[in-house]
Amino acid sequence: MEENKDPQNKKHIHPITRVIQDVVSILTELGFEVAQGPEIEDEHYNFDALNVPKDHPARDMHDTFWLKPLDLRKLLRTQTSDVQIRFMEKNKPPFRIVSPGKVFRNEATDSTHETQFHQVEGLTVGKDVSLAQLKGVLETVLKKLFGEDVQIRLRPGYFPFVEPGVEIDMICSKCNAKGCPSCGHNGWIEVLGAGMVNPKVLNGVGIDSREFQGFAFGIGVERLAMLKYGIDDVRLLYSGDLRFGEQF
Numbered sequence: 001m002e003e004n005k006d007p008q009n010k011k012h013i014h015p016i017t018r019v020i021q022d023v024v025s026i027l028t029e030l031g032f033e034v035a036q037g038p039e040i041e042d043e044h045y046n047f048d049a050l051n052v053p054k055d056h057p058a059r060d061m062h063d064t065f066w067l068k069p070l071d072l073r074k075l076l077r078t079q080t081s082d083v084q085i086r087f088m089e090k091n092k093p094p095f096r097i098v099s100p101g102k103v104f105r106n107e108a109t110d111s112t113h114e115t116q117f118h119q120v121e122g123l124t125v126g127k128d129v130s131l132a133q134l135k136g137v138l139e140t141v142l143k144k145l146f147g148e149d150v151q152i153r154l155r156p157g158y159f160p161f162v163e164p165g166v167e168i169d170m171i172c173s174k175c176n177a178k179g180c181p182s183c184g185h186n187g188w189i190e191v192l193g194a195g196m197v198n199p200k201v202l203n204g205v206g207i208d209s210r211e212f213q214g215f216a217f218g219i220g221v222e223r224l225a226m227l228k229y230g231i232d233d234v235r236l237l238y239s240g241d242l243r244f245g246e247q248f
């Protein structure tokens with residue numbers, strides 16, 4: 001086949017799109033179905049139904065873009081976990097969903113923070129759902145993205161809508177856990193948050209938590225793209241600079 005020499009004609013898939021496509025396709029193969037929700041969201045779905053009532057300290061961790069006050073308090077969603085609630089209200093378990101989308105935080109921009117970014121949310125609800133299954137799913141996703149040598153570890157973490165909550169770390173491939181500048185001399189790199197769905201959240205959408213359990217995870221797409229492609233400043237992903245895009 002003749003190589004396409006016209007640079008105007010060369011197609012490049014943006015690293016963010018690539019990571020989203022990869023993660024969604026891996027999870028679809030594992031039986032997850034795609035679900036989506038709105039970017040302009042009600043306070044109820046973004047916070048209250050996820051066990052983050054008004055005055056809850058976890059709200060302060062989400063610097064929220066509130067829209068002009070109307071009758072209902074509307075916001076730009078700060079997380080894709082809103083889709084969990086919308087889906088669970090309408091569907092009976094068992095189910096497995098994956099929900100990719102854009103989220104927004106009203107905070108200063110630097111090399112690791114942007115006011116808009118992407119998450120891929122995963123949720124499984126059924127009988128006998130366990131933390132071991134969660135670990136298995138995330139191990140599969142990260143191995144397919146980063147290679148078979150990937151090792152992960154779970155550390156306790158706090159997110160209001162899961163109990164227990166865990167932070168998932170991936171071994172640093174540059175130093176193999178010895179510690180180096182790439183991993184901030186930790187040997188491990190924090191890649192995502194997850195946990196068992198808080199029974200309060202299940203009961204709130206009418207799913208009996210004595211009968212069903214769930215696990216949920218939220219993958220930061222920009223973070224994975226930066227790790228996978230060795231990008232050191234998140235702002236490059238949004239620069240619109242074609243020279244950046246052409247490297248992928």
Ligand SMILES: [Zn+2]
Binds near residue numbers: 174176179
């Ligand atoms: Zn390292």
